[in-house]
Amino acid sequence: MIETRDGYAPQKPETLAAYLSGIEAVRRILGGAPEQWSVVEVGDGNLNLVFIVKGPGGGVAVKQALPYVRLVGEAWPLPLSRAHYEHMALTEQARLTGALLPKIHHYDETLALIVMELLEPHIIMRRGMIAGVEYPNFAEDISTFMARTLYFTSDLALTADRKKALIAAFAGNTALCKITEDLIFTDPYRVAELNRWTSPQLDPYAARWREDGDLKVAVSRLKLKFLSSAEAMLHGDLHTGSIMLTPEDTRVIDPEFAFMGPMGFDVGAIVANFLINFFAQDGHEKAPGERDSYRDWVLDTLERIITEFREKFLHVWRENPTGDAYPISLFQGADGAARLEIERQAYMDRLWTDTVGFAAAKMVRRILGLAHNIDLEWIEDRDRRATCEARALTLARDMMVNAPRYPAVADVTAAARQVRRDMAHF
Amino acid sequence: MIETRDGYAPQKPETLAAYLSGIEAVRRILGGAPEQWSVVEVGDGNLNLVFIVKGPGGGVAVKQALPYVRLVGEAWPLPLSRAHYEHMALTEQARLTGALLPKIHHYDETLALIVMELLEPHIIMRRGMIAGVEYPNFAEDISTFMARTLYFTSDLALTADRKKALIAAFAGNTALCKITEDLIFTDPYRVAELNRWTSPQLDPYAARWREDGDLKVAVSRLKLKFLSSAEAMLHGDLHTGSIMLTPEDTRVIDPEFAFMGPMGFDVGAIVANFLINFFAQDGHEKAPGERDSYRDWVLDTLERIITEFREKFLHVWRENPTGDAYPISLFQGADGAARLEIERQAYMDRLWTDTVGFAAAKMVRRILGLAHNIDLEWIEDRDRRATCEARALTLARDMMVNAPRYPAVADVTAAARQVRRDMAHF
Numbered sequence: 001m002i003e004t005r006d007g008y009a010p011q012k013p014e015t016l017a018a019y020l021s022g023i024e025a026v027r028r029i030l031g032g033a034p035e036q037w038s039v040v041e042v043g044d045g046n047l048n049l050v051f052i053v054k055g056p057g058g059g060v061a062v063k064q065a066l067p068y069v070r071l072v073g074e075a076w077p078l079p080l081s082r083a084h085y086e087h088m089a090l091t092e093q094a095r096l097t098g099a100l101l102p103k104i105h106h107y108d109e110t111l112a113l114i115v116m117e118l119l120e121p122h123i124i125m126r127r128g129m130i131a132g133v134e135y136p137n138f139a140e141d142i143s144t145f146m147a148r149t150l151y152f153t154s155d156l157a158l159t160a161d162r163k164k165a166l167i168a169a170f171a172g173n174t175a176l177c178k179i180t181e182d183l184i185f186t187d188p189y190r191v192a193e194l195n196r197w198t199s200p201q202l203d204p205y206a207a208r209w210r211e212d213g214d215l216k217v218a219v220s221r222l223k224l225k226f227l228s229s230a231e232a233m234l235h236g237d238l239h240t241g242s243i244m245l246t247p248e249d250t251r252v253i254d255p256e257f258a259f260m261g262p263m264g265f266d267v268g269a270i271v272a273n274f275l276i277n278f279f280a281q282d283g284h285e286k287a288p289g290e291r292d293s294y295r296d297w298v299l300d301t302l303e304r305i306i307t308e309f310r311e312k313f314l315h316v317w318r319e320n321p322t323g324d325a326y327p328i329s330l331f332q333g334a335d336g337a338a339r340l341e342i343e344r345q346a347y348m349d350r351l352w353t354d355t356v357g358f359a360a361a362k363m364v365r366r367i368l369g370l371a372h373n374i375d376l377e378w379i380e381d382r383d384r385r386a387t388c389e390a391r392a393l394t395l396a397r398d399m400m401v402n403a404p405r406y407p408a409v410a411d412v413t414a415a416a417r418q419v420r421r422d423m424a425h426f
Numbered sequence: 427m428i429e430t431r432d433g434y435a436p437q438k439p440e441t442l443a444a445y446l447s448g449i450e451a452v453r454r455i456l457g458g459a460p461e462q463w464s465v466v467e468v469g470d471g472n473l474n475l476v477f478i479v480k481g482p483g484g485g486v487a488v489k490q491a492l493p494y495v496r497l498v499g500e501a502w503p504l505p506l507s508r509a510h511y512e513h514m515a516l517t518e519q520a521r522l523t524g525a526l527l528p529k530i531h532h533y534d535e536t537l538a539l540i541v542m543e544l545l546e547p548h549i550i551m552r553r554g555m556i557a558g559v560e561y562p563n564f565a566e567d568i569s570t571f572m573a574r575t576l577y578f579t580s581d582l583a584l585t586a587d588r589k590k591a592l593i594a595a596f597a598g599n600t601a602l603c604k605i606t607e608d609l610i611f612t613d614p615y616r617v618a619e620l621n622r623w624t625s626p627q628l629d630p631y632a633a634r635w636r637e638d639g640d641l642k643v644a645v646s647r648l649k650l651k652f653l654s655s656a657e658a659m660l661h662g663d664l665h666t667g668s669i670m671l672t673p674e675d676t677r678v679i680d681p682e683f684a685f686m687g688p689m690g691f692d693v694g695a696i697v698a699n700f701l702i703n704f705f706a707q708d709g710h711e712k713a714p715g716e717r718d719s720y721r722d723w724v725l726d727t728l729e730r731i732i733t734e735f736r737e738k739f740l741h742v743w744r745e746n747p748t749g750d751a752y753p754i755s756l757f758q759g760a761d762g763a764a765r766l767e768i769e770r771q772a773y774m775d776r777l778w779t780d781t782v783g784f785a786a787a788k789m790v791r792r793i794l795g796l797a798h799n800i801d802l803e804w805i806e807d808r809d810r811r812a813t814c815e816a817r818a819l820t821l822a823r824d825m826m827v828n829a830p831r832y833p834a835v836a837d838v839t840a841a842a843r844q845v846r847r848d849m850a851h852f
Binding site for chain 2: 154165172174178181211214216223227230325331336339340342
């Protein structure tokens with residue numbers, strides 16, 4: 001059933017200018033009169049309406065939830081409340097990271113609509129990485145974003161009552177979580193109508209995936225963790241399509257999948273998308289080796305992201321031991337401090353092991369599941385694409401089943417290079 | 427600040443009869459006229475008022491929350507909402523286990539008051555075990571209670587949206603959870619005003635506990651799990667003081683600490699209280715060896731509880747694979763079923779390892795923390811008591827730091843016997 005709500009109507013370019021003209025803050029940004037504003041619907045995502053509105057003085061972006069999945073239509077209803085959760089997450093993230101997301105100008109709960117800063121000349125990161133653009137500030141920015149949003153919404157920073165208030169606040173975002181539960185942790189490992197892959201090349205892989213008991217157990221353990229470990233507020237969909245940036249400036253967008261879940265899921269999303277892009281480069285280079293140095297940039301940056309994330313997370317933990325977990329009063333004196341520091345390192349090791357597993361799950365779903373990455377989809381030669389995909393699947397399977405064999409990010413990047421060298425062909 | 431609430435007043439014997447006379451169902455049970463009813467306040471617990479009301483036709487028990495901790499007084503406020511959570515948990519437990527708890531006759535949200543079945547001739551299990559009474563049905567009953575309440579409120583049985591609705595429903599019970607977080611997972615490992623122990627005999631133990639880095643890390647990991655792993659609806663305080671029984675009939679009472687937490691915490695509470703009782707028997711026997719056969723009953727029953735819990739949990743899992751975790755669609759055919767069965771066993775092994783750790787934490791808090799067990803407190807000879815306690819502490823420390831070295835319940839019971847033999851004296 002498609003949700004209806006009093007006062008809700010999907011906006012059109014014709015109605016939106018009139019609506020925005022009633023919002024003082026937005027009118028001031030756009031400047032001039034509403035008749036002078038251009039409104040274009042540009043949503044190329046899977047779920048929502050997105051409008052770009054420009055006036056003589058400036059522009060804004062407007063995102064509105066539809067009561068169904070845009071990509072599929074009314075056959076797949078999806079609640080409007082996701083705008084509520086997105087706005088709540090944006091508010092928390094802004095408080096914690098400041099400039100690393102778009103400014104929010106206005107939120108309308110009834111219309112499930114958010115008016116935000118128009119990011120120009122930012123592009124979706126995934127497109128930049130397909131084109132081979134280097135982003136020298138990205139590792140610094142995304143590691144800060146992850147360290148601060150995850151740490152400060154965890155039991156390490158919060159008292160239990162504040163943490164549980166956050167859990168309750170996000171507990172209703174079940175419809176969005178269910179998309180993740182089905183499309184990432186379940187469908188790629190069984191016969192499911194929505195699955196697709198580069199066929200016939202990858203048919204044997206898809207068949208093997210459905211028969212691989214160890215892999216199905218591994219992904220089920222990850223799913224259980226996703227369902228039951230409320231470690232921190234996650235972005236919930238932190239892939240390179242949820243990042244808009246320039247070489248100088250990084251913004252994380254679209255946290256409508258936000259909920260209280262396992263930290264490794266967010267970090268793993270970044271790892272997965274960097275690895276996919278690494279493997280996809282063979283499909284985009286015009287001559288063999290043309291993208292060698294970009295491949296190095298991708299893996300070097302991935303290593304920097306994880307290394308800096310760890311350092312920053314540890315830093316904010318040491319500086320803000322304000323949560324009910326690991327209370328500082330238990331670890332007084334030089335001996336106590338030393339023992340706690342050892343445990344902090346062990347905590348980060350466990351988080352990294354989770355990350356390896358979740359990254360693997362995110363790689364598999366982009367190749368055998370419903371929603372694919374343009375990194376791979378845009379490779380027109382299907383044999384070449386299948387080779388890139390088979391390499392990613394091979395690495396992902398081992399990461400998921402044998403996560404402890406990758407104790408550091410350098411083990412993952414080395415394995416990625418190795419798999420690329422070893423697998424000449426799917 | 428002491429909570430006030432319109433319409434709330436602590437009941438007295440004088441007011442309660444008039445109140446109950448307005449409740450048709452209760453009037454019918456008690457029979458006769460209100461003037462014929464006897465009302466006695468019997469609360470010997472730490473938190474609430476408890477009345478026994480008897481009439482010509484029968485009796486009821488009435489439990490009412492006070493806005494503070496009864497044991498301490500108004501200096502320690504505690505919200506009335508705990509009656510709400512207790513009633514919600516009782517309702518779920520009744521749905522899942524039927525006769526294993528008292529019947530609920532009436533619930534008054536405003537008065538934070540529950541009218542329930544008067545259990546006669548049931549006694550508090552802890553008292554029976556101090557007296558050396560055997561309960562031949564207990565292993566059967568408590569294993570059923572734990573298997574059904576934990577399994578059917580977990581991701582193994584529930585879809586994610588129903589599970590998250592439960593999480594949200596219990597998320598507000600933070601004040602009660604905080605008592606556990608402080609008194610079990612924190613205070614016994616630091617200097618805290620509320621701590622007490624058999625002094626001076628155990629002074630060196632208390633001092634060593636506060637300096638033991640491995641132990642403090644182990645208990646902090648358990649605390650983090652308690653804070654962040656919403657595996658199932660817990661009773662939250664499942665010790666032998668929360669059980670009323672006869673040799674034939676078992677009832678679990680007082681789930682006001684209920685919340686969505688790690689399953690091992692409930693199972694560990696039972697394990698801890700059986701081990702404490704085992705060690706306490708040396709303080710209660712009038713001649714050495716007098717309680718030998720009761721000691722055997724205690725440990726044999728503990729083994730039966732854990733073995734039957736595991737069998738029953740696995741049974742309901744196999745029969746009701748209705749949850750979003752480990753979806754049955756991933757494990758089709760003979761190979762899939764065999765692989766899932768291996769994983770079910772591994773799941774139970776992990777749950778047991780959690781149980782060993784939580785049991786250890788619950789043993790320590792009863793000896794070095796605020797709330798002690800009468801199993802030990804009633805041993806008048808302080809040297810003898812300290813010997814019993816030192817043995818329990820010694821076992822608990824190893825269980826907490828080295829939980830994986832106790833892969834089965836028989837390893838725990840064997841270690842308990844060994845520690846008792848080895849430690850002639852504190």
